[in-house]
């Protein structure tokens with residue numbers, strides 16, 4: 001049989017490459033398929049031509065995120081991990097940055113994807129740049145950069161208010177981008193998609209409109225310990241202003257929300273539940289659909305902070321039945337300064353506008369203003385046309401690559417990195433959620449996180465080291481700061497190997 005792809009870090013010691021009988025390992029994995037209600041066995045079919053059995057095996061391990069059943073996938077992964085442990089071989093050693101064919105149809109080729117991102121091809125401090133700061137912001141493919149350049153070179157105009165050709169083109173581009181967002185998150189109508197600067201502005205918009213109108217003294221707002229400051233501060237400010245109380249869902253030692261505790265916080269006083277679908281410090285995927293259902297039983301409205309979920313997994317706002325959903329373009333390969341807040345139509349019609357000015361009106365006299373309909377009612381002033389078009393191009397890019405393919409690959413990278421870092425002496429991983437994506441957090445005891453970040457920068461590795469704008473989440477784990485590599489579908493296991501080697505040196509040398 002063909003030699004296994006070698007991985008000096010992850011290969012467990014007791015089986016040499018050529019002694020592994022993949023077919024027997026595979027047979028043992030058939031058992032794992034049986035209890036799965038979804039098509040786990042179809043997930044990965046081959047890793048290039050060289051290692052088809054490895055691809056199948058890895059498919060069993062990584063599950064089929066297309067089923068959307070993260071909890072089940074996580075359980076299955078745990079079971080699969082045990083099976084792998086019994087074989088003495090690591091599941092993460094099978095795939096090595098080669099093209100992957102999913103279900104014999106779509107091919108995911110990380111090297112081809114990397115060619116679309118010009119910024120990745122440079123040296124930093126004499127080393128090939130490794131961009132592991134994706135949870136902070138993502139890099140932009142040439143397709144997005146070109147869309148923005150084309151807009152400024154040929155279509156630039158203010159929109160909606162002029163009768164000339166360029167205004168019509170710019171308006172079409174902007175409204176076309178709104179429709180692309182609608183499709184991407186499966187909103188019922190493009191009128192429910194409001195362009196804002198990003199997640200932060202989206203959450204503030206909801207707090208300042210829905211919250212100011214409908215939250216009363218004595219009401220309660222529930223957020224989570226895992227939340228980014230962007231989902232803490234706006235609700236804290238609103239609660240103080242309105243005489244409402246802020247309640248916080250606790251998390252366990254793994255860094256997962258405790259659903260029983262959440263249940264006990266809910267009551268008829270709960271008017272709003274707002275939480276991050278994916279946490280930005282440990283990569284925790286929270287059971288959003290279940291949490292929305294629980295809130296609805298008490299008549300509460302729900303906002304989901306999708307800043308870290310939209311780039312990594314399919315989102316369907318109708319399936320979630322969520323009232324508001326916010327995300328940032330720059331975290332999903334689009335430019336800075338553009339983001340989205342989705343809101344259910346009946347709520348957007350009910351709540352007042354946020355800012356006043358042009359575009360958000362139907363008629364103005366000195367006595368009174370008649371407001372425009374949603375979404376224009378919430379988009380006062382000249383909007384960010386170019387970057388909305390850039391966001392549309394980014395969503396096209398992600399859709400062409402396939403969000404399911406992206407999720408599978410990024411979960412694989414995340415597990416690969418976690419397992420490799422777990423084997424580095426002298427570091428401590430922080431948080432260990434069972435359902436996770438994209439993020440790993442660790443500390444090197446005795447060396448402040450920013451110092452570790454600076455040492456890694458010398459190796460050309462860019463990542464975040466600090467509190468990640470989530471101080472309560474980190475403090476729950478007993479730390480003030482962590483080193484946080486975060487992965488995108490343009491990253492590779494070779495890059496992770498370089499990170500692990502660099503961290504190993506730092507941990508040894510201090």
Ligand code: PLP
Pocket residue numbers: 135136197198199200201227228230231276278279280305307308328469
């Ligand atoms: N929510 C989460 C979970 C985040 O990770 C971030 C940014 O890191 C935000 C909100 C804020 O996003 P932005 O700064 O783009 O508004």
